[in-house]
Amino acid sequence: MSKFVITGGKELEGKIDISGAKNAVLPIIAASLLTLDKVVLEDAPDLLDVQVMGQVIESLGGKVKRKNKKLYLEIKDVENIEAPYDLINKMRASICIMGPLLARVGRVRISHPGGCAIGSRPINWHIKGLEQLGAQVRMDHGFLDITASRLYGARIYLDFPSVGATENIMMAAAAAEGTTVLENAAQEPEIVDLANFINEMGGKIRGAGTNIIYIEGVKEFHGTSHTIIPDRIEAGTYILMAAACGGEVLIRNVIPVHLASLLAKLDEAGVVYREDGDGIRVIGKGNYHAVDIKTQVHPGFSTDLQAPMLAMLTRAQGTSMVTETVFENRFMHVDELKRMGADIRIEGRSAIVHGVEELHPATVNASDLRAGAGLVLAALTANGTSEVREIHHIERGYENLDAKLRGIGADIFRED
Ligand code: UD1
8 A cells, every 4th residue: 555755844835736627527528428529638637536437438438548638538339338336436426427328328327336435425316317307217236227218308406516416417418308407506616617518519508607507408519629627626735735834835727716715714814825827826834823614515615625724724823613514424534633633623513623833743544535635734744754544545636746745845755
Protein backbone atom coordinates (compact mmCIF):
# COMPACT_ATOMS: atom_id res chain seq x y z
CA MET A 1 0.00 0.00 0.00
CA SER A 2 1.31 3.47 -0.90
CA LYS A 3 1.67 6.35 1.51
CA PHE A 4 2.64 10.00 1.63
CA VAL A 5 5.50 10.93 3.92
CA ILE A 6 5.04 14.57 4.84
CA THR A 7 7.32 16.80 6.89
CA GLY A 8 5.12 19.69 7.89
CA GLY A 9 5.60 23.16 9.23
CA LYS A 10 6.84 24.71 5.99
CA GLU A 11 5.34 27.81 4.39
CA LEU A 12 4.07 27.29 0.84
CA GLU A 13 5.16 29.59 -1.96
CA GLY A 14 4.58 29.68 -5.71
CA LYS A 15 1.96 28.70 -8.29
CA ILE A 16 -0.22 25.66 -8.63
CA ASP A 17 -2.39 24.70 -11.61
CA ILE A 18 -5.81 23.17 -11.12
CA SER A 19 -6.82 20.18 -13.26
CA GLY A 20 -10.14 19.50 -14.99
CA ALA A 21 -12.96 18.53 -12.63
CA LYS A 22 -13.26 14.84 -11.75
CA ASN A 23 -16.97 15.18 -11.02
CA ALA A 24 -17.55 16.84 -14.39
CA VAL A 25 -15.49 14.50 -16.55
CA LEU A 26 -17.01 11.26 -15.18
CA PRO A 27 -20.65 11.91 -16.25
CA ILE A 28 -19.40 13.54 -19.46
CA ILE A 29 -17.53 10.35 -20.40
CA ALA A 30 -20.79 8.47 -19.76
CA ALA A 31 -22.76 10.97 -21.87
CA SER A 32 -20.48 10.27 -24.83
CA LEU A 33 -22.43 6.99 -25.06
CA LEU A 34 -25.20 9.09 -26.62
CA THR A 35 -23.29 9.51 -29.89
CA LEU A 36 -21.73 7.12 -32.41
CA ASP A 37 -19.18 9.79 -33.33
CA LYS A 38 -15.82 10.67 -31.86
CA VAL A 39 -15.64 12.85 -28.77
CA VAL A 40 -12.57 14.71 -27.53
CA LEU A 41 -12.38 15.86 -23.93
CA GLU A 42 -9.75 18.47 -23.17
CA ASP A 43 -8.36 19.01 -19.68
CA ALA A 44 -9.48 15.53 -18.65
CA PRO A 45 -7.62 14.81 -15.39
CA ASP A 46 -5.57 11.60 -15.34
CA LEU A 47 -7.06 10.09 -12.20
CA LEU A 48 -7.82 6.54 -11.09
CA ASP A 49 -11.57 7.25 -11.27
CA VAL A 50 -11.25 8.51 -14.84
CA GLN A 51 -9.32 5.37 -15.79
CA VAL A 52 -12.06 3.22 -14.25
CA MET A 53 -14.73 5.11 -16.21
CA GLY A 54 -12.65 4.56 -19.36
CA GLN A 55 -12.58 0.82 -18.59
CA VAL A 56 -16.36 0.84 -18.17
CA ILE A 57 -16.72 2.41 -21.63
CA GLU A 58 -14.29 -0.16 -23.11
CA SER A 59 -16.23 -2.99 -21.47
CA LEU A 60 -19.32 -1.78 -23.35
CA GLY A 61 -17.47 -1.82 -26.69
CA GLY A 62 -16.08 1.73 -26.85
CA LYS A 63 -12.55 2.93 -27.58
CA VAL A 64 -10.77 5.22 -25.15
CA LYS A 65 -7.36 6.81 -25.70
CA ARG A 66 -5.45 9.40 -23.72
CA LYS A 67 -2.86 11.80 -25.10
CA ASN A 68 -1.58 14.15 -22.41
CA LYS A 69 -4.58 16.08 -21.11
CA LYS A 70 -6.90 14.94 -23.91
CA LEU A 71 -9.18 11.96 -23.80
CA TYR A 72 -10.47 10.51 -27.10
CA LEU A 73 -13.65 8.45 -26.98
CA GLU A 74 -15.50 6.56 -29.67
CA ILE A 75 -18.40 4.20 -29.10
CA LYS A 76 -19.45 3.16 -32.61
CA ASP A 77 -21.21 -0.01 -31.47
CA VAL A 78 -22.47 -0.92 -28.05
CA GLU A 79 -21.46 -4.59 -27.83
CA ASN A 80 -22.43 -5.16 -24.24
CA ILE A 81 -25.15 -3.75 -21.97
CA GLU A 82 -23.74 -5.07 -18.71
CA ALA A 83 -21.08 -3.14 -16.83
CA PRO A 84 -18.71 -5.50 -15.00
CA TYR A 85 -19.37 -5.85 -11.28
CA ASP A 86 -15.72 -5.16 -10.37
CA LEU A 87 -15.73 -1.77 -12.07
CA ILE A 88 -19.07 -0.63 -10.62
CA ASN A 89 -17.87 -1.81 -7.24
CA LYS A 90 -14.65 0.19 -7.58
CA MET A 91 -16.39 3.43 -8.35
CA ARG A 92 -19.96 4.35 -7.58
CA ALA A 93 -19.96 7.17 -10.13
CA SER A 94 -19.98 4.54 -12.89
CA ILE A 95 -23.76 4.25 -12.33
CA CYS A 96 -24.04 7.33 -14.50
CA ILE A 97 -23.91 5.06 -17.55
CA MET A 98 -27.52 4.03 -16.75
CA GLY A 99 -29.21 7.04 -18.35
CA PRO A 100 -27.18 7.32 -21.57
CA LEU A 101 -26.98 3.56 -22.20
CA LEU A 102 -30.72 3.25 -21.76
CA ALA A 103 -31.19 6.14 -24.19
CA ARG A 104 -28.82 4.62 -26.75
CA VAL A 105 -29.79 0.92 -26.75
CA GLY A 106 -32.89 0.62 -24.53
CA ARG A 107 -31.33 -1.68 -21.96
CA VAL A 108 -28.73 -1.64 -19.20
CA ARG A 109 -27.68 -4.20 -16.60
CA ILE A 110 -25.69 -2.91 -13.70
CA SER A 111 -24.82 -4.33 -10.31
CA HIS A 112 -26.38 -2.37 -7.47
CA PRO A 113 -23.52 -0.15 -6.28
CA GLY A 114 -24.25 -0.90 -2.62
CA GLY A 115 -22.77 1.03 0.31
CA CYS A 116 -19.53 2.91 0.65
CA ALA A 117 -17.40 4.50 3.34
CA ILE A 118 -19.25 7.83 3.53
CA GLY A 119 -22.78 6.47 3.86
CA SER A 120 -25.29 4.07 2.39
CA ARG A 121 -25.66 6.11 -0.84
CA PRO A 122 -28.79 4.56 -2.34
CA ILE A 123 -29.84 5.19 -5.97
CA ASN A 124 -33.62 5.21 -5.51
CA TRP A 125 -34.05 8.67 -7.06
CA HIS A 126 -32.08 7.67 -10.17
CA ILE A 127 -34.35 4.67 -10.60
CA LYS A 128 -37.59 6.55 -9.88
CA GLY A 129 -36.64 9.20 -12.45
CA LEU A 130 -35.81 6.65 -15.15
CA GLU A 131 -39.13 4.89 -14.43
CA GLN A 132 -40.97 8.18 -14.87
CA LEU A 133 -39.35 8.44 -18.31
CA GLY A 134 -40.86 5.05 -19.16
CA ALA A 135 -38.17 2.53 -18.10
CA GLN A 136 -38.93 -0.79 -16.42
CA VAL A 137 -36.57 -1.68 -13.62
CA ARG A 138 -36.18 -5.09 -12.00
CA MET A 139 -33.69 -6.62 -9.60
CA ASP A 140 -32.08 -9.81 -10.83
CA HIS A 141 -29.48 -11.58 -8.65
CA GLY A 142 -28.00 -8.32 -7.34
CA PHE A 143 -28.19 -6.71 -10.77
CA LEU A 144 -30.52 -3.92 -11.81
CA ASP A 145 -31.98 -4.80 -15.18
CA ILE A 146 -33.42 -1.67 -16.79
CA THR A 147 -35.25 -1.70 -20.11
CA ALA A 148 -37.11 0.86 -22.17
CA SER A 149 -38.33 0.33 -25.72
CA ARG A 150 -38.95 4.08 -25.72
CA LEU A 151 -38.35 6.94 -23.32
CA TYR A 152 -40.92 9.72 -22.98
CA GLY A 153 -40.47 13.25 -21.63
CA ALA A 154 -42.07 13.68 -18.21
CA ARG A 155 -42.47 16.11 -15.33
CA ILE A 156 -40.12 14.84 -12.62
CA TYR A 157 -39.73 16.25 -9.12
CA LEU A 158 -36.65 15.11 -7.23
CA ASP A 159 -37.24 14.62 -3.49
CA PHE A 160 -33.70 15.91 -2.98
CA PRO A 161 -31.43 17.67 -5.50
CA SER A 162 -29.15 14.66 -5.95
CA VAL A 163 -26.23 15.33 -8.29
CA GLY A 164 -26.08 11.80 -9.70
CA ALA A 165 -29.85 11.48 -10.16
CA THR A 166 -30.02 14.85 -11.94
CA GLU A 167 -27.24 13.70 -14.29
CA ASN A 168 -28.70 10.28 -15.05
CA ILE A 169 -32.19 11.69 -15.69
CA MET A 170 -30.81 14.54 -17.81
CA MET A 171 -28.83 12.11 -20.00
CA ALA A 172 -31.78 9.75 -20.52
CA ALA A 173 -34.25 12.60 -21.10
CA ALA A 174 -31.91 14.20 -23.66
CA ALA A 175 -32.87 11.39 -26.06
CA ALA A 176 -36.51 10.87 -24.97
CA GLU A 177 -39.57 11.75 -27.04
CA GLY A 178 -40.89 15.13 -25.89
CA THR A 179 -39.81 17.49 -23.15
CA THR A 180 -38.82 16.66 -19.59
CA VAL A 181 -39.15 19.20 -16.80
CA LEU A 182 -36.82 18.26 -13.96
CA GLU A 183 -37.77 20.09 -10.77
CA ASN A 184 -35.66 20.45 -7.61
CA ALA A 185 -32.67 19.55 -9.76
CA ALA A 186 -29.09 19.77 -8.47
CA GLN A 187 -27.41 23.07 -9.40
CA GLU A 188 -23.74 22.11 -9.16
CA PRO A 189 -21.36 23.56 -11.80
CA GLU A 190 -20.70 19.98 -12.98
CA ILE A 191 -24.38 19.71 -13.99
CA VAL A 192 -23.95 22.82 -16.14
CA ASP A 193 -20.80 21.37 -17.74
CA LEU A 194 -22.66 18.15 -18.55
CA ALA A 195 -25.62 20.06 -20.04
CA ASN A 196 -23.23 22.19 -22.13
CA PHE A 197 -21.52 19.04 -23.40
CA ILE A 198 -24.83 17.40 -24.35
CA ASN A 199 -25.94 20.62 -26.09
CA GLU A 200 -22.64 20.73 -28.01
CA MET A 201 -23.51 17.21 -29.26
CA GLY A 202 -26.89 18.49 -30.50
CA GLY A 203 -28.98 18.23 -27.32
CA LYS A 204 -31.56 20.78 -26.20
CA ILE A 205 -31.22 21.46 -22.49
CA ARG A 206 -32.08 24.75 -20.81
CA GLY A 207 -31.94 25.84 -17.20
CA ALA A 208 -28.98 23.75 -15.99
CA GLY A 209 -27.49 25.53 -12.99
CA THR A 210 -30.97 26.45 -11.70
CA ASN A 211 -33.35 24.12 -9.87
CA ILE A 212 -35.60 23.56 -12.91
CA ILE A 213 -34.07 21.98 -15.99
CA TYR A 214 -35.98 21.70 -19.30
CA ILE A 215 -34.79 18.87 -21.52
CA GLU A 216 -36.20 18.61 -25.01
CA GLY A 217 -35.43 15.16 -26.37
CA VAL A 218 -33.58 14.87 -29.70
CA LYS A 219 -33.10 11.86 -31.98
CA GLU A 220 -29.42 12.16 -32.84
CA PHE A 221 -26.24 13.37 -31.26
CA HIS A 222 -22.98 14.14 -33.02
CA GLY A 223 -19.34 14.22 -31.93
CA THR A 224 -17.74 17.25 -30.31
CA SER A 225 -14.65 18.56 -28.60
CA HIS A 226 -15.26 19.88 -25.09
CA THR A 227 -13.04 21.42 -22.40
CA ILE A 228 -13.78 20.22 -18.87
CA ILE A 229 -14.29 22.93 -16.22
CA PRO A 230 -11.61 23.33 -13.54
CA ASP A 231 -11.99 21.23 -10.42
CA ARG A 232 -13.46 23.50 -7.75
CA ILE A 233 -12.85 20.94 -5.02
CA GLU A 234 -9.18 20.54 -5.92
CA ALA A 235 -8.89 24.35 -6.05
CA GLY A 236 -10.64 24.72 -2.68
CA THR A 237 -8.35 22.11 -1.14
CA TYR A 238 -5.18 23.93 -2.25
CA ILE A 239 -6.62 27.28 -1.16
CA LEU A 240 -7.17 25.81 2.30
CA MET A 241 -3.70 24.23 2.35
CA ALA A 242 -2.07 27.54 1.38
CA ALA A 243 -4.09 29.38 4.02
CA ALA A 244 -3.29 26.81 6.72
CA CYS A 245 0.45 26.62 6.00
CA GLY A 246 1.13 30.32 5.50
CA GLY A 247 3.14 31.81 2.63
CA GLU A 248 1.82 33.09 -0.70
CA VAL A 249 0.35 30.78 -3.33
CA LEU A 250 -1.37 31.58 -6.62
CA ILE A 251 -3.91 28.87 -7.45
CA ARG A 252 -4.46 29.09 -11.21
CA ASN A 253 -7.28 27.89 -13.49
CA VAL A 254 -10.07 28.64 -11.04
CA ILE A 255 -13.65 29.86 -11.55
CA PRO A 256 -14.10 31.89 -8.33
CA VAL A 257 -17.91 31.92 -8.47
CA HIS A 258 -17.84 28.10 -8.12
CA LEU A 259 -16.09 28.63 -4.78
CA ALA A 260 -18.30 31.43 -3.42
CA SER A 261 -19.42 29.58 -0.28
CA LEU A 262 -15.84 28.61 0.63
CA LEU A 263 -14.54 32.13 0.00
CA ALA A 264 -17.29 33.62 2.20
CA LYS A 265 -16.21 31.35 5.06
CA LEU A 266 -12.55 32.23 4.49
CA ASP A 267 -13.49 35.93 4.81
CA GLU A 268 -15.19 35.14 8.10
CA ALA A 269 -12.15 33.21 9.33
CA GLY A 270 -9.81 36.08 8.39
CA VAL A 271 -7.97 34.45 5.49
CA VAL A 272 -6.42 37.00 3.12
CA TYR A 273 -6.80 36.22 -0.58
CA ARG A 274 -7.58 38.02 -3.82
CA GLU A 275 -8.61 37.19 -7.35
CA ASP A 276 -5.63 37.40 -9.67
CA GLY A 277 -6.08 36.73 -13.41
CA ASP A 278 -7.65 33.29 -13.77
CA GLY A 279 -6.61 32.40 -10.26
CA ILE A 280 -6.86 33.11 -6.57
CA ARG A 281 -3.83 34.33 -4.65
CA VAL A 282 -3.79 33.27 -1.01
CA ILE A 283 -1.62 35.16 1.43
CA GLY A 284 -1.64 32.70 4.31
CA LYS A 285 -0.77 33.46 7.90
CA GLY A 286 -1.67 30.04 9.29
CA ASN A 287 -3.89 31.12 12.15
CA TYR A 288 -7.53 32.14 11.91
CA HIS A 289 -10.82 32.63 13.77
CA ALA A 290 -13.16 29.73 14.36
CA VAL A 291 -16.18 29.61 12.02
CA ASP A 292 -19.30 27.48 11.79
CA ILE A 293 -19.83 25.41 8.64
CA LYS A 294 -22.89 23.56 7.44
CA THR A 295 -22.55 21.46 4.30
CA GLN A 296 -25.38 21.86 1.83
CA VAL A 297 -26.13 21.29 -1.82
CA HIS A 298 -24.69 23.86 -4.22
CA PRO A 299 -24.45 26.85 -3.85
CA GLY A 300 -24.11 25.96 -0.16
CA PHE A 301 -20.85 24.82 1.41
CA SER A 302 -19.67 21.70 -0.43
CA THR A 303 -19.54 18.45 1.52
CA ASP A 304 -16.40 17.64 -0.48
CA LEU A 305 -14.57 20.55 1.18
CA GLN A 306 -15.77 19.75 4.68
CA ALA A 307 -12.79 17.55 5.62
CA PRO A 308 -10.03 19.96 4.51
CA MET A 309 -11.92 22.90 6.08
CA LEU A 310 -12.34 21.02 9.34
CA ALA A 311 -8.63 20.13 9.29
CA MET A 312 -7.78 23.84 8.96
CA LEU A 313 -10.17 24.77 11.79
CA THR A 314 -8.37 22.42 14.22
CA ARG A 315 -5.87 25.27 14.81
CA ALA A 316 -8.29 28.21 14.64
CA GLN A 317 -8.84 30.46 17.65
CA GLY A 318 -12.09 29.52 19.37
CA THR A 319 -14.70 26.85 18.76
CA SER A 320 -16.08 25.92 15.35
CA MET A 321 -19.12 23.79 14.65
CA VAL A 322 -19.01 21.78 11.44
CA THR A 323 -22.33 20.20 10.50
CA GLU A 324 -22.61 17.59 7.75
CA THR A 325 -26.06 17.41 6.20
CA VAL A 326 -25.37 15.68 2.87
CA PHE A 327 -23.76 12.33 3.79
CA GLU A 328 -24.39 10.51 7.06
CA ASN A 329 -20.90 9.18 7.68
CA ARG A 330 -18.44 11.80 6.64
CA PHE A 331 -16.42 12.40 9.81
CA MET A 332 -13.97 9.52 9.40
CA HIS A 333 -11.03 11.95 9.43
CA VAL A 334 -11.97 13.17 12.92
CA ASP A 335 -10.45 10.27 14.88
CA GLU A 336 -7.27 10.53 12.82
CA LEU A 337 -7.07 14.30 13.42
CA LYS A 338 -7.53 13.66 17.14
CA ARG A 339 -4.49 11.37 17.02
CA MET A 340 -2.59 14.41 15.75
CA GLY A 341 -3.67 16.41 18.79
CA ALA A 342 -6.88 18.02 17.50
CA ASP A 343 -9.65 18.66 20.03
CA ILE A 344 -12.88 17.54 18.33
CA ARG A 345 -16.12 16.10 19.67
CA ILE A 346 -18.81 14.56 17.48
CA GLU A 347 -22.42 15.29 18.43
CA GLY A 348 -24.84 13.70 15.99
CA ARG A 349 -24.18 15.23 12.60
CA SER A 350 -21.89 17.95 13.97
CA ALA A 351 -18.24 18.12 14.90
CA ILE A 352 -17.38 20.62 17.64
CA VAL A 353 -13.82 21.75 17.03
CA HIS A 354 -11.90 23.56 19.80
CA GLY A 355 -8.87 25.14 18.20
CA VAL A 356 -5.45 24.01 19.50
CA GLU A 357 -2.05 25.75 19.19
CA GLU A 358 -0.54 23.07 17.00
CA LEU A 359 -0.97 19.57 15.63
CA HIS A 360 1.59 16.80 16.19
CA PRO A 361 2.90 14.56 13.43
CA ALA A 362 1.44 11.05 13.35
CA THR A 363 0.75 8.07 11.11
CA VAL A 364 -2.84 8.31 9.90
CA ASN A 365 -5.11 6.46 7.49
CA ALA A 366 -7.10 8.06 4.68
CA SER A 367 -10.55 6.45 4.86
CA ASP A 368 -11.90 8.16 1.74
CA LEU A 369 -10.90 10.72 -0.85
CA ARG A 370 -11.75 13.99 0.90
CA ALA A 371 -10.93 12.74 4.40
CA GLY A 372 -7.51 11.91 2.96
CA ALA A 373 -7.11 15.47 1.64
CA GLY A 374 -7.96 16.78 5.11
CA LEU A 375 -5.26 14.59 6.65
CA VAL A 376 -2.66 15.78 4.12
CA LEU A 377 -3.55 19.37 5.07
CA ALA A 378 -3.16 18.56 8.76
CA ALA A 379 0.19 16.83 8.15
CA LEU A 380 1.46 19.85 6.19
CA THR A 381 0.86 22.05 9.23
CA ALA A 382 2.26 19.69 11.90
CA ASN A 383 5.92 20.25 12.81
CA GLY A 384 7.68 16.95 12.11
CA THR A 385 7.17 13.94 9.87
CA SER A 386 3.74 12.32 9.40
CA GLU A 387 2.63 9.44 7.21
CA VAL A 388 -0.71 9.41 5.44
CA ARG A 389 -1.57 5.84 4.45
CA GLU A 390 -4.19 4.32 2.11
CA ILE A 391 -3.51 7.10 -0.38
CA HIS A 392 -5.18 5.22 -3.25
CA HIS A 393 -8.34 6.98 -1.97
CA ILE A 394 -6.68 10.38 -2.40
CA GLU A 395 -5.35 9.53 -5.85
CA ARG A 396 -8.89 8.82 -7.03
CA GLY A 397 -9.53 12.57 -7.06
CA TYR A 398 -6.32 14.61 -6.86
CA GLU A 399 -4.04 14.56 -9.90
CA ASN A 400 -0.31 14.50 -8.96
CA LEU A 401 -1.04 15.83 -5.49
CA ASP A 402 2.48 15.22 -4.18
CA ALA A 403 4.21 16.75 -7.23
CA LYS A 404 1.90 19.77 -7.19
CA LEU A 405 2.57 20.35 -3.49
CA ARG A 406 6.34 19.88 -3.92
CA GLY A 407 6.12 22.55 -6.64
CA ILE A 408 5.05 25.08 -3.98
CA GLY A 409 7.66 24.04 -1.45
CA ALA A 410 5.95 21.29 0.55
CA ASP A 411 8.04 18.39 1.83
CA ILE A 412 5.88 15.47 0.65
CA PHE A 413 6.97 12.18 -0.92
CA ARG A 414 5.06 9.18 -2.13
CA GLU A 415 6.33 5.78 -1.02
CA ASP A 416 5.12 2.38 -2.16
C1 UD1 B 1 -21.80 13.69 -6.11
C2 UD1 B 1 -20.29 13.85 -6.16
C3 UD1 B 1 -19.70 13.83 -4.76
C4 UD1 B 1 -20.38 14.88 -3.88
C5 UD1 B 1 -21.90 14.72 -3.94
C6 UD1 B 1 -22.63 15.83 -3.20
C7 UD1 B 1 -19.71 12.83 -8.28
C8 UD1 B 1 -19.01 11.72 -9.00
N1 UD1 B 1 -19.73 12.76 -6.94
O1 UD1 B 1 -22.07 12.42 -5.55
O2 UD1 B 1 -18.31 14.13 -4.86
O3 UD1 B 1 -19.94 14.70 -2.55
O4 UD1 B 1 -22.35 14.73 -5.30
O5 UD1 B 1 -22.27 17.06 -3.68
O6 UD1 B 1 -20.17 13.78 -8.89
N2 UD1 B 1 -29.20 9.92 -2.28
C9 UD1 B 1 -30.27 9.09 -2.05
N3 UD1 B 1 -30.86 8.48 -3.13
C10 UD1 B 1 -30.41 8.66 -4.40
C11 UD1 B 1 -29.31 9.53 -4.62
C12 UD1 B 1 -28.72 10.15 -3.54
O7 UD1 B 1 -30.69 8.90 -0.91
O8 UD1 B 1 -31.00 8.08 -5.33
C13 UD1 B 1 -28.55 10.64 -1.12
C14 UD1 B 1 -27.10 10.20 -0.91
O9 UD1 B 1 -27.02 9.02 -0.13
C15 UD1 B 1 -26.51 11.41 -0.21
C16 UD1 B 1 -27.30 12.58 -0.86
O10 UD1 B 1 -28.46 12.01 -1.42
O11 UD1 B 1 -26.80 11.38 1.17
C17 UD1 B 1 -26.51 13.34 -1.92
O12 UD1 B 1 -26.12 12.45 -2.93
P1 UD1 B 1 -25.87 12.89 -4.45
O13 UD1 B 1 -26.08 14.36 -4.60
O14 UD1 B 1 -26.60 11.97 -5.34
O15 UD1 B 1 -24.30 12.62 -4.57
P2 UD1 B 1 -23.54 11.79 -5.67
O16 UD1 B 1 -24.08 12.09 -7.02
O17 UD1 B 1 -23.42 10.37 -5.24
